[in-house]
Amino acid sequence: MTDTSDTVRAEEDPAKPVSGLRRVIAMLWADKLAFVAALFLLVIVLCAVFGPMFLQDMAAKTNLRARNAPPFELERGFFFILGGDALGRPLLARIIVAAQNTMMVAAGAVVASMIIGSALGLIAGYTGRWVGEAIMRLADVIMSFPSLLLAVIVLYMLSPSIANLVLVLAITRIPIYLRTTRAEVLEVRQRMFVQAAIVMGASNFRIVFKHILPVILPTLLTIATLDFAFVMLAESSLSFLGIGIQPPEITWGLMVSQGRQYLTSAWWLAFWPGLAIILTTMSLNLLSSWMRIALNPTQRWRLEIGAKKNG
Incomplete structure (x- = not known):
C-alpha cells in the first residue's frame, strides 16, 4: 500500500507545473477578450523574436515595379497582401520586422523604469522620513515636465x-512606479506579518524583499502592462515626429510617418502599421484588466468559477 501511494505522489509531482499552466489558461479562457488579447500578443512577440531572422532581407529589398502596390493583390507573393511601400517593399514583411524594434524599445523602457522606480519606492517607503522626502522631490521634478x-x-x-x-522613456516613467511602490510599502509595513517579522529580528533586507515586495508585485505588474502600451504609443509618436528610430531601422511609428505623405494616394502605407499599434495597445489594456483580477486573491474567484464552468 505504501509503495502504491509513493508511486502516485511521484507521478503527481511533475504534473504540478502543468496544472498551474492549465489553471492560468483556464482563467484566461473564462475571459474571452483577454484570451484573444493574449493570443494576439503572443503572435506579436513571436514576430518580434523570429521575424527579422527570416524576413530582414525581404523587408529591405526594393522593387520599384511594386511601388505603392495596393493591398489584397497576390500576384507578387503572399507578403504583398497588405500592399507595397513607396520603394516597393512588402508592407507585411516590414511590419513583422518592425515589431522587434517597437517591442524592444517599449520593453526596455518599462523594465528599466519599473526596476529603478520600484527600488527607489521601496527605499522611500521603508526608510526614514528625510530620505523618503528627498526621493519624492526627485519624482516631483521629473513629473513637472510633460x-x-x-x-x-x-x-x-x-x-x-x-x-x-x-533611456529617455524610462526616465519619464520612473515616477509612476516610485509613487505607487512607496504608497504600497507605507500601507503593507503596518500589517501584522511585517510587524511580527520585525519583532523576530528579521533584517531590513529580508523584510523588504521577502515580506513586502511579493505583496506589491502584482500591482506593479499590472501597472507595467498598462505602461507598456503607453510607452509604445510614445515611441510611435516620437518616430512619427522624426526624432525616434531613424532609417534604415524601422518601427511601426516610423512606418506611419513615412506613409503620411501618401495618405490621399496610398492610404495603406500608414493604415496597416497604425492598425498594428492600435490592436497591440488594445490587447495590452484588455490583458491588464484581466491581470488586475487574476492577481488579486479577493477577486480571483470570479475567473476560477468561470474556468470551472468551462471545464
Whole structure:
C-alpha cells in the first residue's frame, strides 16, 4: 500500500507545473477578450523574436515595379497582401520586422523604469522620513515636465537611437512606479506579518524583499502592462515626429510617418502599421484588466468559477 501511494505522489509531482499552466489558461479562457488579447500578443512577440531572422532581407529589398502596390493583390507573393511601400517593399514583411524594434524599445523602457522606480519606492517607503522626502522631490521634478516634451528635448540634443530612446522613456516613467511602490510599502509595513517579522529580528533586507515586495508585485505588474502600451504609443509618436528610430531601422511609428505623405494616394502605407499599434495597445489594456483580477486573491474567484464552468 505504501509503495502504491509513493508511486502516485511521484507521478503527481511533475504534473504540478502543468496544472498551474492549465489553471492560468483556464482563467484566461473564462475571459474571452483577454484570451484573444493574449493570443494576439503572443503572435506579436513571436514576430518580434523570429521575424527579422527570416524576413530582414525581404523587408529591405526594393522593387520599384511594386511601388505603392495596393493591398489584397497576390500576384507578387503572399507578403504583398497588405500592399507595397513607396520603394516597393512588402508592407507585411516590414511590419513583422518592425515589431522587434517597437517591442524592444517599449520593453526596455518599462523594465528599466519599473526596476529603478520600484527600488527607489521601496527605499522611500521603508526608510526614514528625510530620505523618503528627498526621493519624492526627485519624482516631483521629473513629473513637472510633460513626458513627451521632455523626450523631445532630450532626443533633440542627443542622437536618436534605440539606447537613447529607451533611456529617455524610462526616465519619464520612473515616477509612476516610485509613487505607487512607496504608497504600497507605507500601507503593507503596518500589517501584522511585517510587524511580527520585525519583532523576530528579521533584517531590513529580508523584510523588504521577502515580506513586502511579493505583496506589491502584482500591482506593479499590472501597472507595467498598462505602461507598456503607453510607452509604445510614445515611441510611435516620437518616430512619427522624426526624432525616434531613424532609417534604415524601422518601427511601426516610423512606418506611419513615412506613409503620411501618401495618405490621399496610398492610404495603406500608414493604415496597416497604425492598425498594428492600435490592436497591440488594445490587447495590452484588455490583458491588464484581466491581470488586475487574476492577481488579486479577493477577486480571483470570479475567473476560477468561470474556468470551472468551462471545464
